[in-house]
Amino acid sequence: MSYLLEILGRGLLAELAAAFRQLLEDDSERTTEELLEACAGDSTDAVVHNQLGVRLLADAQPGGAWESFARAVQLDPTSLRGYAGLACADDELGRTDVALEDLRQAVAQYQDDPTVWFAIGFCLEKLDQGAEAVEAYERSLAAAPNLRNAHERLAALHLRHGQVDAAVEHYEHLCFCEPGEIDTLLMLANLHLRCDRHQEAIRCYRTALTLDPDNWEVHDDLVSACDQAGLYRDAIEHLEELNQAHPAHAQNHLRLGDLFAKVGREQDALEHYLEAAHLNPDYLEATIKIGTSYLRHGTYVDAAKWFNRGIEINDRLLSAYVGLGIAQLEAGQPEEAQESFQMASSVEPNSTLLFGEMARLHLRSGAARQAEKHLNPQAATSETAVSEGGAVGDLISCQIERCQAAIAEHPHYADLHYRLGLLLQHSRRDAEAMDAYQAALKVNPSYEKALVKLGLLLHETGRLDEATTLLRQALALDPHSGELHYRLGLLFADRYKFDLAYQQFEHAARRDPDNLDFRANLALALQNMGLLDRADASWRIMCELAPQTEKGREIIANAISQHQP
Numbered sequence: 001m002s003y004l005l006e007i008l009g010r011g012l013l014a015e016l017a018a019a020f021r022q023l024l025e026d027d028s029e030r031t032t033e034e035l036l037e038a039c040a041g042d043s044t045d046a047v048v049h050n051q052l053g054v055r056l057l058a059d060a061q062p063g064g065a066w067e068s069f070a071r072a073v074q075l076d077p078t079s080l081r082g083y084a085g086l087a088c089a090d091d092e093l094g095r096t097d098v099a100l101e102d103l104r105q106a107v108a109q110y111q112d113d114p115t116v117w118f119a120i121g122f123c124l125e126k127l128d129q130g131a132e133a134v135e136a137y138e139r140s141l142a143a144a145p146n147l148r149n150a151h152e153r154l155a156a157l158h159l160r161h162g163q164v165d166a167a168v169e170h171y172e173h174l175c176f177c178e179p180g181e182i183d184t185l186l187m188l189a190n191l192h193l194r195c196d197r198h199q200e201a202i203r204c205y206r207t208a209l210t211l212d213p214d215n216w217e218v219h220d221d222l223v224s225a226c227d228q229a230g231l232y233r234d235a236i237e238h239l240e241e242l243n244q245a246h247p248a249h250a251q252n253h254l255r256l257g258d259l260f261a262k263v264g265r266e267q268d269a270l271e272h273y274l275e276a277a278h279l280n281p282d283y284l285e286a287t288i289k290i291g292t293s294y295l296r297h298g299t300y301v302d303a304a305k306w307f308n309r310g311i312e313i314n315d316r317l318l319s320a321y322v323g324l325g326i327a328q329l330e331a332g333q334p335e336e337a338q339e340s341f342q343m344a345s346s347v348e349p350n351s352t353l354l355f356g357e358m359a360r361l362h363l364r365s366g367a368a369r370q371a372e373k374h375l376n377p378q379a380a381t382s383e384t385a386v387s388e389g390g391a392v393g394d395l396i397s398c399q400i401e402r403c404q405a406a407i408a409e410h411p412h413y414a415d416l417h418y419r420l421g422l423l424l425q426h427s428r429r430d431a432e433a434m435d436a437y438q439a440a441l442k443v444n445p446s447y448e449k450a451l452v453k454l455g456l457l458l459h460e461t462g463r464l465d466e467a468t469t470l471l472r473q474a475l476a477l478d479p480h481s482g483e484l485h486y487r488l489g490l491l492f493a494d495r496y497k498f499d500l501a502y503q504q505f506e507h508a509a510r511r512d513p514d515n516l517d518f519r520a521n522l523a524l525a526l527q528n529m530g531l532l533d534r535a536d537a538s539w540r541i542m543c544e545l546a547p548q549t550e551k552g553r554e555i556i557a558n559a560i561s562q563h564q565p
Helices: 002-009 016-020 032-039 046-058 062-075 080-092 096-109 114-126 130-143 148-160 164-177 182-194 198-211 221-228 232-245 250-262 266-279 284-296 300-330 334-347 349-369 377-389 395-409 414-426 430-443 448-460 464-475 479-493 495-511 518-528 534-544 550-563
Strands: none
Touching (some): 002 148, 002 182, 002 479, 016 080, 046 062, 046 080, 080 096, 080 114, 096 114, 114 130, 114 148, 114 479, 130 148, 148 164, 148 479, 182 198, 232 250, 250 266, 266 284, 284 300, 300 349, 300 448, 334 349, 334 448, 414 448, 430 448, 448 464
């Protein structure tokens, strides 16, 4: 489900100016005041007016930017920069129809400019003129066949109208252009599955799993021999030479980090783990080792954030195994499908373990921030007494209680039910975890992660038919949900309309106390489409689950005092 929803959100721009990033780059060394002075009076230099427009647009002054670009176009009717700037200023002012006319004036003179055609398509799409938008995007591809955003928006429009074969063609092209992108491969696999191309789906899933850096590694016999013999410094020296020759190998940086850790050079180890994650953001092992390194140094917030990122990477791997299993079932390969589901079940605990660790670390980070206030000698004595009396309890139990309290206050927040399920599953309370996932799905039947988690739990208990139904549902996309998410994506891309709609929803929520907690569910929908960073959103939710109650402060203080590395 989530990958099909992401297709609907791919290629959207938060602002039209993003399409013209190079054309509207601030190339003036003058201050804003100097530019204003230069444009004052009867200045006839279109270049300076354009420069001032670019500066004001970057400074979130679209009204002033519009005036400068309008003057530039008046002075030079052939100025592509002026027309593009006018369109971007109009877009910022919520005048998409006027921005479209600005762009049409530009394309009348620059008929083969792919960026202008893409921007026209984007404005048409926001104005709900889908057929015309398709024509404009296709014109942009005629001028620049590898323009990624155009392929992505065309695929979204085709998927919206059920033209899956056409969407497949665009993602096949994207995979050809960027063969190492796992997300793009998974989207193509889901599209193949949607139109019953089971063998093609299996091939894409397997390729994605092969590309995952945690499924393979670069080996070097000499480094391995030195490592096994305990000659760590020799191994480091040889591997550093390899890194100089091949600096872009994430696996070599990870291995070098491990060697530095063995000789006690922990800062060097962390730097190489970070470089491995920079080179390959999907590297789960590097992500976990970065979190562990921060944990070892007592930097709890950073540790928790990296563990949280690891959850998102692991969940994607989990989704790939589930997709492979469903494709194999549909292709008449039940034994292979069960093996894939078993692999998914073996991968799944990584997410719950990481989430459990993140929950603990959030409590620790809260204590670290309040150490001076709460860890004084009197408090320490009190905490010791509480600990000896057995009243403190387990940190995960504390987070479960907090999550349950938050659910009591916000029962329509699907993400809270889901995270309660993760915590319960981490505590091996699987029956209760299943109830929590079902509660999440009652609020949001399209919640892909909850569908997968519940499906795998059912699979482990032998309820195979129920499990398969849920896992199939996780990869499906019903037209109603697809249309809602598509329109939400366009609304999100139009900041003026999005802000207005948000204000209206807020007003409605205040007038109706029983109104659903739309903020939470709106955030979840945007995460499903890839329009909000999942790891960052998940971290914010975890922070919301830790109000500074008296009991919470006692547990936090006790955790810090007893678990300092």
